Amino acid sequence: MVPAPRGYPPGDPKAEKEPVTQAPSSARQDEYLGEHHVYEPHKAGLPPLVPYFRELWRRRGFAFELARTTMHAQNTDTVFGQLWLVLNPLLLSAVYYLLVDVIGGGARGKDPKSFFALLTSGLFLYYYITGAMSTGATSVTQGGRLILNTSFPKMLLTVSTVYTAFRRYLPTFAVYLVIHILTGQRWGWHMLWLVPIFAMATMMGLGLANMFATLQVYFRDTTSFLPYVIRIWLYLSPVLWTIDKIKESKTGLYHVLYTWSPINPMYGILGAQGEVLVDGRSPSWDLLGYGLLWSLLLFVGGSLLFMSRERDFAVRL
Amino acid sequence: MISLSASELVGAQATPGPTAAAAAPTGVAIRVQNVHITYRTSLQKNPTLKSAIVRLGRRERVIREVKALQGVTFDVPHGKVMGVIGSNGAGKSTLMRTVAGILPPSQGRIEVNGRVSTLLALGVGFNSALSGKENVTLGGLAAGLTRAEIKAKYEEITAFAELEDFMDMPMRTYSSGMYSRLAFAVAVNMDPDILIIDEALSAGDAHFKKKASDKMQELVSKARTMLVVSHALGTIKELCDEAIWLHKGKLVGRGTPEEMISGYTKFLQVGEDAITLEDF
Secondary structure: OOOOOOOOOOOOHHHHOOOOOOOHHHHHHHOOOOOEEEEOOOEOOEOOHHHHHHHHHHOHHHHHHHHHHHHHHOOOOOHHHHHHHHHHHHHHHHHHHHHHHHHOOOOOOOOHHHHHHHHHHHHHHHHHHHHHHHHHHHHHHHOHHHHHHOOOOOHHHHHHHHHHHHHHHHHHHHHHHHHHHHOOOOOOHHHHHHHHHHHHHHHHHHHHHHHHHHHHHHOOOHHHHHHHHHHHHHHHOOOOOOHHHHHHOOOHHHHHHHHHHHHOHHHHHHHHHHHHHOOOOOOOHHHHHHHHHHHHHHHHHHHHHHHHHHHHHHHHO | OOOOOHHHHHHHHHOOOHHHHHOOHHHEEEEEEEEEEEEEEEOOOOOOHHHHHHHHOOOOOOEEEEEEEEEEEEEEEOOOEEEEEOOOOOOHHHHHHHHOOOOOOOEEEEEEEOOEEEEOOOOOOOOOOOEHHHHHHHHHHHOOOOHHHHHHHHHHHHHHHOOOOOOOOEHHHOOHHHHHHHHHHHHHHOOOOEEEEEOOOOOOOHHHHHHHHHHHHHHHHOOOEEEEEOOOHHHHHHHOOEEEEEEOOEEEEEEOHHHHHHHHHHHHHHOOOOOOHHHO
């Protein structure tokens, strides 16, 4: 005698909605659900998006827990660990300030105090985005066994690294606020613009993390190139120089930089943040536009790339 | 030589036996319909951009297409234990991962009704720098359990694995036996409707083996559905109600464990060419 199926008492709606021939369209909704799963070939390599993101949201606890344990393992949750998180970027800004303003003879177009505020805020946000990118790049290859053994939306891994980057960014932002006071920058309602700017930075960080995590599966030396990419990208972004400064140049390298800046994804976001924090005003629309465009583009592009290659992860690791 | 095609097998299964009759729509725990799995994999252990660039001029191919499963069809009724046998590379592990939803099929359809817990060849714990406790929690969260569910099961898992003193230590300090004990404890204690086990019953020492086998019997008696891969044919005979035999990605046969095992053993002895698999 066949025992009664567990979990499906007679009359259970779940049990009744399992006809032999289920319409594929409704069945596709069920890939990640707890009790009833249907697995079918992915259309154009992409998993069904609505259940994917619903499940990503439902399992967000994993991303937070992974970030927490990772930070615990790296000792960043101790007093000195936190102190190092602050000290490291602060020392870095001191180095760049020395390089640009003192040795470089003031490539700033602003007074030294304001330039220092601009430099630190830009540097901190830049390292938030690229930090998410570089730790996100290894998240899938390091997820090894979990990916081979468990069915879950793999984007949880990159989301987790972005959250780690956020947790590391927070103390540096607090440090910036102190610098903001010490250098006498303006406070006001315009600072609310930081929220959408930060949201754009987060989207861009996740998009880049997805993109490089995928590349890393196919080319395991991707992360060896990343430090160079990050360094060069920093020099091309409005962190060590100001947009005002390069705007003035009609010839030379600065002029070339200014002409091509819109194709730098960091240009809009960092420029807009600079205007809010140091110029003390709402950001100009063109900078916001570039920022939004690039963050959307990288987020959608990176995520689609990641999801379309997700099936491969289980056989390539 | 295999001359039995997938369609013939489907046809063979269309005449329902006593078990198939019981497997009315709601009674089917796992239904695998004409599933094909094809994937491309790199022959290199560590594919790098550098080697890809170096290779450009040589026109060397390092990508291989693997047809791991080719038109496999079967179903497992609720409460039945299905064994899967076959030689290395037959596609058994791929089949397990497909049913677990880790590897979506290239063609065909898989339906699974019930909560699934997997005990696959690679075990639990994806990060050896993290403690056993953290790995169990993370594994559970990734699998979609809530914190409360994991907490409720946690004591049971550690007690079953007999690792109470080790759970806060990084998993890199564990012995391989401890690894597999923990993996087994997690899989069987998650209260699954369907348990998918890939070659993992040889966990730990003699004492734990006994415990594991008792637990398996308990789960069987509680009418849990199971899909078991094992090269230990004795285990298959002991645990399973039915068995399927895979060879090179194709389903060779389905029947009682005794039938399949005797066919498979005969096949192993005489070799591939001397026997026509149509006999089964």
